[in-house]
Amino acid sequence: MLTFLAPSGLLALLGVAVPIAIHLWNRRPGRTVQVGSIRWLDAAANRRLRNLRLEQVALLLLRLLVVVVLALALTNPVWRQPPPPRRGQVFVSPDLLASESMAAVRPTIDSLRRRGFVLRQLGPRFPRVSDTVWQQLATQPAAAPAAARYSFWPRVQQAADSFPGQPLYVYTSAALRHFQGHRPALPAAVRWQTVPLPTPETAWLRGASLAAPDSLRLLVSRSTEDAVYTTSVTVPRPTQADAPLPRVPGLPPLRYTSAAGQSFIQPEGPDSARIPVVTEPLRVWLYHDASHALDARYLAAALRAASLGLMPRLELTVAARPPQTGTSLSWLFWLTDAPVPEAWQQQIPRGLQLWQDARPASVTQPTTFTVVPYPASYVVTRLDTVAGAQGTTMLWQAANGRPVLSRQASGQGAAYRLHTRLHPAWSQLADSPELPLLFLDLLQPTSPTTPAPLDQRQLAASQIAGTVAAINNTSNHASAPTDTDLRIWLVVAAALFWGLERMVAGRTFAAKEPTA
Structure with a gap:
C-alpha cells in the first residue's frame, strides 16, 4: 500500500x-x-x-x-x-478450567485458537491443552486442581519470560487468594483478563484469645466476593484439658486442647490446623504532641476499629507524654517531631514495633496509591523527603514511585515510617473507610494460614496490569509494518x-x- x-x-x-x-x-x-x-x-x-x-x-x-x-x-x-499475523500463547488457570465460568470466555479462546494461538494451562511447565481435551472440556469440566493456593503473579511472569516477543493472553479466576506477593512489571504483550468464579459464602475460625480466665474469644470470619467480615464470639473455657466447645453457627465442631501451658483449638475436618489461643494482650502506646493532636485522634479511632478483628485484645493508651522506659509494649506510635529516645530504639530488636510519621521537611506532591486487595485509591497531598535506609521495604508505594509506608526490620521488631500524615492537609487517609483494615493488616501478629478455598474475595480488575482487548484487535500485537x-x-x-x-x-x- x-x-x-x-x-x-x-x-x-x-x-x-x-x-x-x-x-x-x-x-x-x-x-x-x-x-x-x-x-x-x-x-x-x-x-x-x-x-x-x-x-x-x-x-x-x-x-x-x-x-x-x-x-x-x-x-x-x-x-x-x-506484517503477517503472529502466533501467540493463551494461558488458562486450572481453577478456571474446572469452573462453569469457563463458558464466558470460551468463544474468545476459540477465536484465538483459529488464529493460530496455542492453548496452555497456567501451571508448572505450561502443559499444552490438545484439541481433544479442549473439546471434552466443553461438556465435562476438568477436575479441581489439587493445590488450592498458588500465586498467579510469578507464573504469568514466568510465562512472559518463557515466550519472549509473543503476544500472550491470560485468563484466570479473580480469586484474591491466588494474587499473593508483589505484582511484577509485565510486558505490554501480556493481556490479562480475570473471570469471577461462583462464590458461596463461607466461614472459618480466624483466631482465638483468652477473654477471661473462664472464657474464650473466638474470631469468626465470613467471606463473600467483596470482603471478609470478622465477628467475635465468646464461649466458656472448658475446665478439662481436652473437651469440645459449644457449636458456633457456620463453623464445624471445635475441640479445645491444653498441654504444657499452651492451649489450642482444633476444628474437626481433614487437614485442619490447630489454632493457638493467644493469652497476652496487644499493648499499644500512642504518644503525640500538640501539633499531632488531630493525627492522634484519627489514629486512635482506626486502632479501636481494627481491634474488632484482632486475635489478642487491644490495650491502647493515648497520651501526650511518652511511656516510661521499661514499659512492656508491642507497638509504640511516636507522633512528634522529637527524636525517639535511644532506650526505645534498642527495644526494636527485642520485638517492639515503632511507628513514626512524616517530618516537617516535606514537599507538596499530590499523588495516589493503592493497597492490594483494596480497590480504593488513597489521595496523598504531601510526602516527606526522608530517604530510606538500607534494608528498608516499601509497603505502600505512591503512583509517582515514592514510598508512602516503609518498614525496616531489626531482629524481632521493625521500624515503620509513614512518609505522610493522617492530617487532612497531608492526605485523605483519615476519611477512608478502609483505614482500620489497613492497620489491621499491620497489627495482626502471625496468625494461622487462612484456609485458601474459604477466602472468596475477588481481585478488582484495576489491580491487573493490562486487560484483554477485543478479538478483532489481536492483529495489532503483531510486529510493526514494513x-x-x-x-x-x-x-x-x-x-x-x-x-x-x-x-x-x-x-x-x-x-x-x-x-x-
Missing part, C-alpha cells in the same frame, strides 16, 4: 504549470521575408497570438514527468506492507526523464537549425 509520510509535498505539483506556460508562450524563430508593404504585418501578429497552441508535446510530457516525480519525492512516499522508502527510486526516475528530455530537446533544436 502506497503511503505518503509528508502529504504536504503534493503542493509541489503546482509546478507543472511552469513548463506548460513556457510551451504556450514559446515561439518559433522568425524568418526574414521581403515584402513590398508592411501594412499586413499587424494583422498577422494578432492572428498568431490568437492561435496559441501546444507544440512539441513529447518534450512537454517529459518535462511534466520530471516535475511530477520530484514533487512526489517531496512527499516522502513509502510502500507499506502489513515500510520501503521510495524516494531514491523517484529521484532516479526523475534523472532518467531529465536525461531523456535533454536528448529530445537536442534533436529538436538540431532539426530547426537553418542549413548553410
Whole structure:
C-alpha cells in the first residue's frame, strides 16, 4: 500500500504549470521575408497570438514527468506492507478450567485458537491443552486442581519470560487468594483478563484469645466476593484439658486442647490446623504532641476499629507524654517531631514495633496509591523527603514511585515510617473507610494460614496490569509494518526523464537549425 509520510509535498505539483506556460508562450524563430508593404504585418501578429497552441508535446510530457516525480519525492512516499499475523500463547488457570465460568470466555479462546494461538494451562511447565481435551472440556469440566493456593503473579511472569516477543493472553479466576506477593512489571504483550468464579459464602475460625480466665474469644470470619467480615464470639473455657466447645453457627465442631501451658483449638475436618489461643494482650502506646493532636485522634479511632478483628485484645493508651522506659509494649506510635529516645530504639530488636510519621521537611506532591486487595485509591497531598535506609521495604508505594509506608526490620521488631500524615492537609487517609483494615493488616501478629478455598474475595480488575482487548484487535500485537522508502527510486526516475528530455530537446533544436 502506497503511503505518503509528508502529504504536504503534493503542493509541489503546482509546478507543472511552469513548463506548460513556457510551451504556450514559446515561439518559433522568425524568418526574414521581403515584402513590398508592411501594412499586413499587424494583422498577422494578432492572428498568431490568437492561435496559441501546444507544440512539441513529447518534450512537454517529459518535462511534466520530471516535475511530477520530484514533487512526489517531496512527499516522502513509502510502500507499506502489513506484517503477517503472529502466533501467540493463551494461558488458562486450572481453577478456571474446572469452573462453569469457563463458558464466558470460551468463544474468545476459540477465536484465538483459529488464529493460530496455542492453548496452555497456567501451571508448572505450561502443559499444552490438545484439541481433544479442549473439546471434552466443553461438556465435562476438568477436575479441581489439587493445590488450592498458588500465586498467579510469578507464573504469568514466568510465562512472559518463557515466550519472549509473543503476544500472550491470560485468563484466570479473580480469586484474591491466588494474587499473593508483589505484582511484577509485565510486558505490554501480556493481556490479562480475570473471570469471577461462583462464590458461596463461607466461614472459618480466624483466631482465638483468652477473654477471661473462664472464657474464650473466638474470631469468626465470613467471606463473600467483596470482603471478609470478622465477628467475635465468646464461649466458656472448658475446665478439662481436652473437651469440645459449644457449636458456633457456620463453623464445624471445635475441640479445645491444653498441654504444657499452651492451649489450642482444633476444628474437626481433614487437614485442619490447630489454632493457638493467644493469652497476652496487644499493648499499644500512642504518644503525640500538640501539633499531632488531630493525627492522634484519627489514629486512635482506626486502632479501636481494627481491634474488632484482632486475635489478642487491644490495650491502647493515648497520651501526650511518652511511656516510661521499661514499659512492656508491642507497638509504640511516636507522633512528634522529637527524636525517639535511644532506650526505645534498642527495644526494636527485642520485638517492639515503632511507628513514626512524616517530618516537617516535606514537599507538596499530590499523588495516589493503592493497597492490594483494596480497590480504593488513597489521595496523598504531601510526602516527606526522608530517604530510606538500607534494608528498608516499601509497603505502600505512591503512583509517582515514592514510598508512602516503609518498614525496616531489626531482629524481632521493625521500624515503620509513614512518609505522610493522617492530617487532612497531608492526605485523605483519615476519611477512608478502609483505614482500620489497613492497620489491621499491620497489627495482626502471625496468625494461622487462612484456609485458601474459604477466602472468596475477588481481585478488582484495576489491580491487573493490562486487560484483554477485543478479538478483532489481536492483529495489532503483531510486529510493526514494513515500510520501503521510495524516494531514491523517484529521484532516479526523475534523472532518467531529465536525461531523456535533454536528448529530445537536442534533436529538436538540431532539426530547426537553418542549413548553410
